[in-house]
Amino acid sequence: GQQVQQSPASLVLQEGENAELQCNFSSTATRLQWFYQHPGGRLVSLFYNPSGTKHTGRLTSTTVTNERRSSLHISSSQTTDSGTYFCAIDQNQGGSAKLIFGEGTKLTVSS
Amino acid sequence: NAGVIQTPRHKVTGKGQEATLWCEPISGHSAVFWYRQTIVQGLEFLTYFRNQAPIDDSGMPKERFSAQMPNQSHSTLKIQSTQPQDSAVYLCASSLDRNYAEQFFGPGTRLTVL
Numbered sequence: 001g002q003q004v005q006q007s008p009a010s011l012v013l014q015e016g017e018n019a020e021l022q023c024n025f026s027s028t029a030t031r032l033q034w035f036y037q038h039p040g041g042r043l044v045s046l047f048y049n050p051s052g053t054k055h056t057g058r059l060t061s062t063t064v065t066n067e068r069r070s071s072l073h074i075s076s077s078q079t080t081d082s083g084t085y086f087c088a089i090d091q092n093q094g095g096s097a098k099l100i101f102g103e104g105t106k107l108t109v110s111s
Numbered sequence: 112n113a114g115v116i117q118t119p120r121h122k123v124t125g126k127g128q129e130a131t132l133w134c135e136p137i138s139g140h141s142a143v144f145w146y147r148q149t150i151v152q153g154l155e156f157l158t159y160f161r162n163q164a165p166i167d168d169s170g171m172p173k174e175r176f177s178a179q180m181p182n183q184s185h186s187t188l189k190i191q192s193t194q195p196q197d198s199a200v201y202l203c204a205s206s207l208d209r210n211y212a213e214q215f216f217g218p219g220t221r222l223t224v225l
Binding site: 031035048050 | 142144146153154155156159161166167169170202204206211212213214215216217218219
């Protein structure tokens with residue numbers, strides 16, 4: 001089945017630094033989402049991006065479908081960006097829309 | 112738009128008791144998903160419905176767990192004879208009923224089985 005690997009597992013930054021989070025997956029995906037979760041909070045969808053590049057604010061997601069990888073770039077990080085970022089991809093089998101999640105990247109931004 | 116609503120937010124049960132978790136999807140969304148999150152296993156898919164019909168329950172434990180969607184405005188996840196290993200945050204998500212639709216998550220129900 002589909003496997004999703006995220007790197008790094010954790011990342012510590014000083015405020016203002018940029019972050020690059022990686023997501024690699026084992027099989028072709030037709031659905032890919034990036035989520036953010038503050039400790040104890042809900043999963044917030046950042047991007048639905050199965051291919052190409054999308055921007056919102058300081059965030060950029062780039063997915064290269066045929067290379068089975070996606071990245072999330074955070075520019076000029078802020079302390080409020082601290083939390084865990086998850087990549088999730090569909091199984092791409094039988095038409096199921098279920099998402100398979102990576103283990104997440106825990107980001108800590110200090111002032 | 113209130114987003115996906117889940118109740119209760121926290122539930123504590125004794126071992127062997129039943130727990131019923133509720134989810135109200137975003138209005139107009141006809142696909143509803145259940146996941147659970149634990150420190151050890153991470154985020155795992157349980158089951159999902161489209162237009163109230165069960166589509167994929169491949170993640171559901173074969174015993175004690177069941178899910179229903181009696182109408183388009185709510186879904187329930189029932190766990191019978193709860194065990195300590197069932198302790199987790201149970202998440203509900205919804206999406207539009209079309210291919211490649213973005214999923215939106217509720218705040219989750221934290222279930223603690225003593």
